[in-house]
Each structure stands twice: as structure tokens, then as C-alpha cells.
Amino acid sequence: MYILETKNLKKSFGGVHALNDLSISFAKGKLTGIIGPNGSGKTTLVNVLTGMQAITGGAVVVGGKSLHAIRPEELPRLGITRTFQDVRLFEQMTVGDNIMVVLTARGPYAALTERSERKREERVKEVLEKVGLWEKRHQLAYNLSYGQRKLLEITRVLAMDADIILLDEPFAGLFKEMVKVIVHIIGELKAAGKTVLLIEHNMDLIRELSDHVIVMDAGGLLAEGKPDAVLARHDVIEAYLGE
Amino acid sequence: MEYLIHLAVMSSIYAILGMSLNLVVGYAGLLSVTHAAFYGIGAYAVGILTVSHGYGFFGATAIGMACAALAAWFIGIVSGRFKGDYYALVSFGFNIIVFSIFLNVQSVTRGPLGIPGIPKPEVFGMLIRSNAQFLLLAIAFTLATYAVSQWIVTSSFGRTLKGIREDEDALRVFGYDTARYKRIIFVIAAMLAAVGGSLFASYISYIDPSTFSLNESIFILSLVILGGLANVNGSVFGAIFFILLPEILRFVGFPPDIAAQMRQVAYGLILVLLMLYRPQGMFGEYKL
Numbered sequence: 001m002y003i004l005e006t007k008n009l010k011k012s013f014g015g016v017h018a019l020n021d022l023s024i025s026f027a028k029g030k031l032t033g034i035i036g037p038n039g040s041g042k043t044t045l046v047n048v049l050t051g052m053q054a055i056t057g058g059a060v061v062v063g064g065k066s067l068h069a070i071r072p073e074e075l076p077r078l079g080i081t082r083t084f085q086d087v088r089l090f091e092q093m094t095v096g097d098n099i100m101v102v103l104t105a106r107g108p109y110a111a112l113t114e115r116s117e118r119k120r121e122e123r124v125k126e127v128l129e130k131v132g133l134w135e136k137r138h139q140l141a142y143n144l145s146y147g148q149r150k151l152l153e154i155t156r157v158l159a160m161d162a163d164i165i166l167l168d169e170p171f172a173g174l175f176k177e178m179v180k181v182i183v184h185i186i187g188e189l190k191a192a193g194k195t196v197l198l199i200e201h202n203m204d205l206i207r208e209l210s211d212h213v214i215v216m217d218a219g220g221l222l223a224e225g226k227p228d229a230v231l232a233r234h235d236v237i238e239a240y241l242g243e
Numbered sequence: 244m245e246y247l248i249h250l251a252v253m254s255s256i257y258a259i260l261g262m263s264l265n266l267v268v269g270y271a272g273l274l275s276v277t278h279a280a281f282y283g284i285g286a287y288a289v290g291i292l293t294v295s296h297g298y299g300f301f302g303a304t305a306i307g308m309a310c311a312a313l314a315a316w317f318i319g320i321v322s323g324r325f326k327g328d329y330y331a332l333v334s335f336g337f338n339i340i341v342f343s344i345f346l347n348v349q350s351v352t353r354g355p356l357g358i359p360g361i362p363k364p365e366v367f368g369m370l371i372r373s374n375a376q377f378l379l380l381a382i383a384f385t386l387a388t389y390a391v392s393q394w395i396v397t398s399s400f401g402r403t404l405k406g407i408r409e410d411e412d413a414l415r416v417f418g419y420d421t422a423r424y425k426r427i428i429f430v431i432a433a434m435l436a437a438v439g440g441s442l443f444a445s446y447i448s449y450i451d452p453s454t455f456s457l458n459e460s461i462f463i464l465s466l467v468i469l470g471g472l473a474n475v476n477g478s479v480f481g482a483i484f485f486i487l488l489p490e491i492l493r494f495v496g497f498p499p500d501i502a503a504q505m506r507q508v509a510y511g512l513i514l515v516l517l518m519l520y521r522p523q524g525m526f527g528e529y530k531l
């Protein structure tokens with residue numbers, strides 16, 4: 001059963017067709033790896049799915065509903081959340097507040113009367129302890145190391161507890177130890193039945209984590225299937241080597 | 244003594260202006276340079292309504308706040324389409340527009356002649372006569388503004404404002420209608436600024452457009468930056484410091500007339516030094 005689909009999805013920047021008639025589907029509760037050479041449209045796909053960039057043509061189908069425009073603020077209702085390839089934290093806020101801010105009331109008038117609350121604070125503690133950032137809770141986000149920053153972004157996603165999680169190169173530039181931590185977290189997300197889209201250039205990680213692999217090239221679908229089968233295909237290897 | 248009381252009243256008024264602007268600039272991160280417009284709307288509401296329409300101070304103040312809120316709602320919708328430097332430029336524009344309304348709609352505002360003879364407030368049937376009594380009223384309003392500001396910044400709303408300041412697009416992805424938040428805080432700040440204007444009008448008893456020019460907005464912004472962005476106490480400090488600055492200059496030996504001229508230079512110099520050495524201001528928690 002598919003929880004998220006794109007139907008002839010198009011995204012153009014002037015003359016550049018970053019997404020070119022892309023029709024792909026994501027199975028509920030599975031981890032789909034998305035690979036493809038630089039500039040093949042992977043990040044653009046995530047930006048369009050999360051409403052950060054407007055759809056040029058085609059549609060996104062979420063939970064059976066076909067959408068031609070997505071407003072980012074409705075993502076929690078659609079059950080979608082994401083990380084960013086270029087880590088985006090609330091830099092001049094504490095590590096704790098970076099998590100708290102995704103747990104509080106969305107409506108402005110409710111937010112005005114809302115103070116700190118035990119339940120939310122415990123949730124912040126729970127997710128920060130899980131990733132080992134609890135000790136850093138009072139530090140400003142911009143004081144974290146690169147690896148910790150990547151980790152904090154994933155923690156924010158954990159706190160959101162969405163059903164569909166889009167991860168844009170969460171391992172990029174990380175040391176082995178940190179990779180292990182994030183592999184573990186992704187394992188837990190899978191065990192919890194979340195639908196995960198994982199964009200990643202490291203083929204070993206893709207092989208290890210994916211239930212299904214989608215290969216993008218020039219904004220379109222090049223190949224898809226089981227990881228081992230897809231990664232052995234000549235056209236896939238060529239697309240990567242040819243870049 | 245009378246002069247000290249005068250300085251204290253002016254500090255209170257600017258503390259109100261500073262704290263309210265800090266909600267917009269320091270917390271929401273919107274570089275608004277139009278605060279004097281709302282200050283002026285509050286002042287003109289009291290001037291016009293008490294002098295020629297028989298309103299009392301508090302009724303006129305409430306109407307002034309409502310007018311400021313309406314203007315801010317409209318300005319917020321338009322300027323919400325801009326970010327960063329463009330936002331600042333658009334806000335300049337609005338200050339200039341409101342200023343020219345004060346100056347040119349003479350049938351209502353008397354234009355450059357200004358409005359003289361604005362009465363003092365009546366509190367519980369008692370007319371405020373002395374400046375000392377007025378100071379008590381001003382302090383009461385300042386404390387109320389302080390309480391409202393603290394209440395906002397310590398709520399979830401306050402944290403969300405900071406998130407908007409840090410990365411609005413990312414915050415939207417987590418489900419916040421950030422445009423709405425920005426409009427609401429802009430309206431709240433404008434209403435508080437209008438209160439500052441009401442106090443000013445009835446305290447000085449004469450207003451004219453020159454008080455509410457772009458320069459004044461820059462002055463308020465400067466005291467907010469000096470005190471510190473995203474720190475309510477800082478704005479109170481900034482207000483007191485900027486009001487006392489001419490006196491300090493006199494105290495360290497500048498002759499009065501030169502001290503008055505030095506003032507502008509000193510304000511400018513302080514801003515430049517801050518940006519160079521302490522961009523978060525004295526007590527600030529956020530760097531521009």
C-alpha cells in the first residue's frame with residue numbers, strides 16, 4: 001500500500017527541469033532509498049513534497065488525497081516531516097528550545113497562554129537523551145559540532161513523531177561513530193513502522209538500510225527495485241560514474 | 244527635582260516604545276523602522292479626540308490603540324511579503340506615509356501647526372495636575388507594558404517568534420503559520436506603542452508631526468539595540484540611558500548647547516561601536 005506518490009511531477013527553474021515527469025511511489029512502513037548523481041533532483045523532490053518549492057506540474061498524492069499545491073504549515077497534518085541537506089537549525093536558540101519549538105501549540109492564541117509543561121519537557125528530555133545531546137540542552141545550537149548539528153536535526157524529526165520522514169543525506173560528512181548512531185535511530189524508526197525516504201550517496205548504507213531503492217537521473221526515474229538488483233544494474237553504475 | 248521627574252516620565256515613555264519594538268525586532272527578527280508611526284497614531288488619537296471631541300484620556304487611548312492595530316494589520320499584510328533589507332526599506336516607507344498624513348491632512352491634524360492644549364488625564368475622577376502624579380501614571384503603564392512583554396516572551400508564542408527569527412521557512416515545515424504570528428506580534432507592538440504616544444501627547448500637551456518622523460523610529464530602534472535584542476529589561480535600560488545621555492554629556496563637562504548637539508553624534512557613535520564590538524547590545528541574547 002502506498003502512502004505517498006508523485007504523479008507526473010514537474011519542477012522547473014527557468015529552463016532547468018529539476019523534476020521531469022516523475023511518477024514514483026513510497027510504500028507505507030518501508031524505507032525507500034533514493035540515489036542519483038549530483039543535480040539529479042533528489043533535494044528538489046523533498047522540497048516540492050514539503051511545499052518549500054511550488055509544484056510546476058503534476059500532483060503529489062498523500063494518504064489517497066491528490067494535491068497540486070502544498071503549504072508547508074499543513075505538513076504535520078499530512079504526517080510528513082523532513083531534515084535538510086544543508087543543516088537548518090534555529091541557531092541562536094538553545095538545543096532544548098530547538099526541540100521544544102516543534103512540540104508547542106501551533107495556533108498563535110493558544111501559544112500565547114501556553115507555558116512550560118511537564119509532559120513536553122519530558123518529551124524533550126527523552127529524545128535528547130536518546131541521541132546523547134541532553135547534556136548540551138542549554139547550549140546555543142550554533143555552538144554544536146557539525147556532527148551534533150546533524151544529530152539535532154534528526155532529533156527534531158524524532159520529536160515530531162510524523163508517519164512519513166524525509167531524510168536528505170543525513171550521513172553526509174559524518175565520522176563512523178556518528179554514522180552508527182544515526183543508523184541506529186533510522187533502525188528504530190523502521191521498527192516503529194515509519195515510512196522513511198532516505199537520500200544517500202553511500203551505497204553500502206543504501207544496501208544495508210533500504211527495503212526499496214529508487215534511482216533518479218536528470219529529474220526522472222532511471223530504475224527502481226530491490227537494493228541488490230538495482231545497484232548491480234549497468235545503467236545505474238554508469239549514471240553514477242558518468243557524472 | 245521637577246527636571247528629574249521630567250526625565251523619568253520621558254524614560255518611561257521610551258521604555259514602552261523600546262519594549263514593544265523589541266518584540267518585533269529582537270524576538271521576531273523583523274527589522275521594523277516604522278515604530279514612530281504607531282507612536283504618532285496614539286498621540287494624535289489623544290490629541291484630536293480629547294481636544295475637539297470631548298473624549299477622556301482613557302477612551303481616546305483605547306481608540307488610538309485600535310487605530311494603531313488596524314494600521315499595523317494592514318502594514319503587516321503588505322510588509323509580510325518582504326524579508327531582511329527589503330522589509331526594513333518597506334517599513335521606512337510606511338513611516339514616511341504616516342508622517343505625511345500627520346503633516347498634510349490638515350483638517351484633522353492641523354498639519355505643521357500641531358495640536359496645542361491637550362488636557363491631562365483624569366484618573367478615577369481626579370485630574371492629574373503635577374508632573375509627579377503624571378509620573379505615577381506613566382510608571383503604571385510602563386509596568387503594564389513590561390508585564391505584557393514578559394508574558395509574551397515567556398510563552399510558547401515567544402519561543403515560536405524566535406524560531407521565526409532564526410529560520411522562518413524551516414519553522415513553517417514544522418506546522419507554524421509564521422505569517423500569522425508576524426502579523427499578530429506586529430499589531431500587539433503597535434498597540435503598545437500607541438499607549439506611549441497617548442502618554443506623550445497628554446504629558447507635553449502639544450504635538451506636531453515632527454516628533455513622529457523616521458528619525459524617531461531610528462532613535463527607538465537604536466535604544467533597543469543598545470539595551471539588547473530579545474531582552475525586555477535591556478530595552479528599559481536602553482531607554483533610560485538614551486534619555487539621560489544629554490545629561491551625562493553635560494555632567495562630564497560639555498557646555499549645554501554643545502551637549503545638545505553632541506547628542507545626535509553620541510547616539511550614532513554608540514550604534515557604530517556596538518555593531519563593531521558588541522552586536523548583541525548590553526543585555527542582548529541575539530545578534531543581528
Ligand SMILES: Nc1ncnc2c1ncn2[C@@H]1O[C@H](COP(=O)(O)OP(=O)(O)OP(=O)(O)O)[C@@H](O)[C@H]1O
Nearest residue numbers: 013016018036037038039040041042043044045085
Ligand atoms: N532554487 C533553485 N534555483 C535554480 N535551480 C535549482 C534550484 N534548486 C535546484 N536547482 C537545480 O535543479 C537541479 C536539481 O538539483 P537538486 O539539488 O535537487 O539535486 P540533488 O539530486 O539533490 O543533488 P545533490 O546530490 O548534489 O544534493 C540542479 O540542476 C540544480 O542546479
Ligand SMILES: [Mg+2]
Nearest residue numbers: 042043044085
Ligand atoms: Mg541534494
